Amino acid sequence: MTTNTFLRLCVPLTLLASGALVSAQVLLPSVPPKQFGGSVTAAFEGWYDNPDGTHSFLIGYFSRNTEAELDIPIGPNNHFEPGSADMGQPTHFLPGRRYGMFTYTVPKEFTRTQKLSWVLVANGVTTSVPFYMSPDYNVSPFRSSEESPGGGYNLPPVLRFTEKGLSFQGPAAIPAKAFARGATVASPMTFDLFVDDDARYSTGTNAPMRNAGPPVNMTLSKYRGPGVVTFGSTKPKFDAIKGGKVDEPYSGKASTTVSFSEPGDYMLHVTANDYSGNGGGGSVCCWTTAIVNVNVRGAAATTGQH
Numbered sequence: 001m002t003t004n005t006f007l008r009l010c011v012p013l014t015l016l017a018s019g020a021l022v023s024a025q026v027l028l029p030s031v032p033p034k035q036f037g038g039s040v041t042a043a044f045e046g047w048y049d050n051p052d053g054t055h056s057f058l059i060g061y062f063s064r065n066t067e068a069e070l071d072i073p074i075g076p077n078n079h080f081e082p083g084s085a086d087m088g089q090p091t092h093f094l095p096g097r098r099y100g101m102f103t104y105t106v107p108k109e110f111t112r113t114q115k116l117s118w119v120l121v122a123n124g125v126t127t128s129v130p131f132y133m134s135p136d137y138n139v140s141p142f143r144s145s146e147e148s149p150g151g152g153y154n155l156p157p158v159l160r161f162t163e164k165g166l167s168f169q170g171p172a173a174i175p176a177k178a179f180a181r182g183a184t185v186a187s188p189m190t191f192d193l194f195v196d197d198d199a200r201y202s203t204g205t206n207a208p209m210r211n212a213g214p215p216v217n218m219t220l221s222k223y224r225g226p227g228v229v230t231f232g233s234t235k236p237k238f239d240a241i242k243g244g245k246v247d248e249p250y251s252g253k254a255s256t257t258v259s260f261s262e263p264g265d266y267m268l269h270v271t272a273n274d275y276s277g278n279g280g281g282g283s284v285c286c287w288t289t290a291i292v293n294v295n296v297r298g299a300a301a302t303t304g305q306h
Helices: 003-013 024-030 278-282
Strands: 014-017 020-023 040-049 055-063 078-081 096-106 116-122 125-131 158-160 167-169 179-184 189-197 217-224 229-231 239-242 250-260 264-273 287-297
Touching: 040 096, 040 116, 040 125, 055 116, 096 264, 096 278, 096 287, 158 287, 167 287, 189 217, 189 264, 217 250, 250 264, 250 287, 278 287
Parallel strands: 179 287
Antiparallel strands: 014 020, 040 055, 055 096, 078 116, 116 125, 158 167, 158 189, 189 250, 217 264, 229 250, 239 250, 264 287
16 A cells, blocks of 8 residues: 555545544444444545646545435534635435545645645534645646556546537536536436547556456436435446447447436436446546536425316
8 A cells, every 4th residue: 555545545534522632543343334423524535736827626525324324504613714615526425435525725825734624523523624735745636647557647537518518527516617518307307428438447556357247337426405316326337438348448328317306406426437447546647527507496385176
């Protein structure tokens, strides 16, 4: 295990207990994952520089619930500090470890000694994880840091929601750059996904791939919203348009449906993993995230005839 990997595993496991930060390596044996009633902890995947001189923190989370999904509204139980409580984080939390769900960008003047913390309170447990620009956490999520076994450097999939529409690439989801859709409570919304990928991979060790699965795997989830969101499939399968093997450029299309239990404004989250798998197989590259804003209207009233 590399030093960077070890550190990234430790940071999500920092708990705020009795007013002091305590290493969860001590606490973990007494707080194992459970079906319901577990805590949720922010996960710091790393940070990177942007071409304009700003810096972005790549952030996920770890829910110790193996089955329960939690809704934690922005506020005392789900906030950043210092500064704005809302920095684009989710309010709906899935079970288990969720890698690089969103980013937050700080100005170029942000120093290496400054910190931001994401505070979460779930099932009576308060967790607080700091984000700062330590050299140990500098990552390359848009291009693999090592050459792929077949040559070249792995890049994240390119994701679109219409065939010729706006594209997303890399784990850089933020609400301000969300794709917009509309829906009604009464009618399931058709949800199309188009993807292109170089079919390379990076795993940290770059061991030869055996029993390769699909070049791209998709995960859909609720990110924010007032009601229940039901997907026809949270992991829709792609039909290949071209390619389908390692190092063979790939394009594919998938489709599912999304239903909403009540009207309001929702955010859906999409993660597209390439051959490298969840979290880039330890290399923090290469996956793509995007957020879809959906304004859901109520069902139209019907007038009966007498």
